[in-house]
Amino acid sequence: MTTFKNIQSLGALAGKRVLLRADLNVPMKVDDDGNRIVTDDTRIQSVTPTILALAEQGARVLVLSHFGRPKGERNLDMTLEPLGQHLADATKLPVSYIDDCIGEEVLDVIDAMEDGAVLLLENVRFYAEETRNDPDFAAALADNADFYVNDAFSCCHRAHASTVGIAEILPSAAGLALEKELVALEGALGNPVRPVAAVVGGAKVSTKLDVLTNLVAKVDHLIIGGGMANTFLAAQGIDVGASLCEHDLAETAINILKNAADNNCKIHLPSDVVVAKEFKANTANQIISINNVAKDDMILDVGPASVTAVEADLKDCKTLIWNGPMGAFEIEPFDAATVSLAKAAGALTEAGSLISVAGGGDTVAALKHAGVADKFTHISTAGGAFLEWMEGKKLPGVEILLAE
Numbered sequence: 001m002t003t004f005k006n007i008q009s010l011g012a013l014a015g016k017r018v019l020l021r022a023d024l025n026v027p028m029k030v031d032d033d034g035n036r037i038v039t040d041d042t043r044i045q046s047v048t049p050t051i052l053a054l055a056e057q058g059a060r061v062l063v064l065s066h067f068g069r070p071k072g073e074r075n076l077d078m079t080l081e082p083l084g085q086h087l088a089d090a091t092k093l094p095v096s097y098i099d100d101c102i103g104e105e106v107l108d109v110i111d112a113m114e115d116g117a118v119l120l121l122e123n124v125r126f127y128a129e130e131t132r133n134d135p136d137f138a139a140a141l142a143d144n145a146d147f148y149v150n151d152a153f154s155c156c157h158r159a160h161a162s163t164v165g166i167a168e169i170l171p172s173a174a175g176l177a178l179e180k181e182l183v184a185l186e187g188a189l190g191n192p193v194r195p196v197a198a199v200v201g202g203a204k205v206s207t208k209l210d211v212l213t214n215l216v217a218k219v220d221h222l223i224i225g226g227g228m229a230n231t232f233l234a235a236q237g238i239d240v241g242a243s244l245c246e247h248d249l250a251e252t253a254i255n256i257l258k259n260a261a262d263n264n265c266k267i268h269l270p271s272d273v274v275v276a277k278e279f280k281a282n283t284a285n286q287i288i289s290i291n292n293v294a295k296d297d298m299i300l301d302v303g304p305a306s307v308t309a310v311e312a313d314l315k316d317c318k319t320l321i322w323n324g325p326m327g328a329f330e331i332e333p334f335d336a337a338t339v340s341l342a343k344a345a346g347a348l349t350e351a352g353s354l355i356s357v358a359g360g361g362d363t364v365a366a367l368k369h370a371g372v373a374d375k376f377t378h379i380s381t382a383g384g385a386f387l388e389w390m391e392g393k394k395l396p397g398v399e400i401l402l403a404e
């Protein structure tokens, strides 16, 4: 079982300076008065318990994050300053802000801080050295603090100065949200309770090749839905009509199916589908066998018989990993398969027979749409990092926090 250094492993924190890497790269919009307003504060809420835990122990909490892609230049459209008020609201603590993240002035402000206070540093990507993981820049960041805590899983797939370089210098630990995420992911794919099922859907095989390749070697059931199922069906000689399909990946798809067979991974592809002539809400549609797709038909969802079959197998599974919707869930009624399967997984999880972990931008939206997001064991909001984890890649920001 892999374990990670956590906050307790750092020892007493009273009076210590703790640099906390958060992900405050939250969705924002500019209002009529020209103010930047947070439109989704999920990431602020997720780092709040760690800020509180550190502050309660009397640490001076230095919050560090990136925002947007300022490409190594000071760009005030991407300043973190407005996030200070949001952090204060979420933590009910006074939060001050400084317009830099390294240097003498920052050090002076930190020296003058009260224990248990919070200081928001400026966007770390105003320095090009950040994404290059420049050692001098990492050392300058480390000068600010006695300890480093990372609570930004969504940034862990990047070896940057604020995720890896600084952790090589300071005693480091995973924050509460990162620890929770890692425990959930480890439980789902690292050391899972079997049988394990994976649902992989979404538009294209090409964006999830490495995910599919990794999963067939690790899971007992692979449920392929969404547009990518068409590529697998076409590769097996089935006519998918006008559906989204990557015909050039036929050989790749066949190889994935072969690997699955070699690894005793049962592949679930749809036997019935929902088709329409156009990609439009409430357009005329039909449920048909996969063998009856007409030339001008577009497959927009998995059919009900296929969903029932998957749900029957899911009852015997102990663990589920889910990335990618089963159909074009944004338009009705092509959300039916995704919603049905999501509800089934949510109910099994609630009943205590299934551990369910899901991630991906559209997947999270689809599970919220199905009303089951809070029933899943864990939902990851980290896009790229979650996918790289599903691909079986080692995430540099996580590796550096492994306990010896």
Ligand code: ADP
Pocket (backbone or CB within 6 Å): 201, 202, 203, 204, 207, 225, 226, 227, 228, 244, 299, 300, 301, 323, 324, 325, 326, 327, 328, 329, 330, 359, 360, 361, 362, 363, 364
């Ligand atoms: P995630 O963001 O969760 O990783 P993806 O971006 O891979 O998921 O896939 C989501 C997209 O796949 C959605 O926009 C959805 O409309 C699309 N999709 C799913 N099924 C189909 C289909 N049969 N035909 C076309 N697009 C589909």
Ligand code: MG
Pocket (backbone or CB within 6 Å): 360, 361, 362
């Ligand atoms: Mg997506």
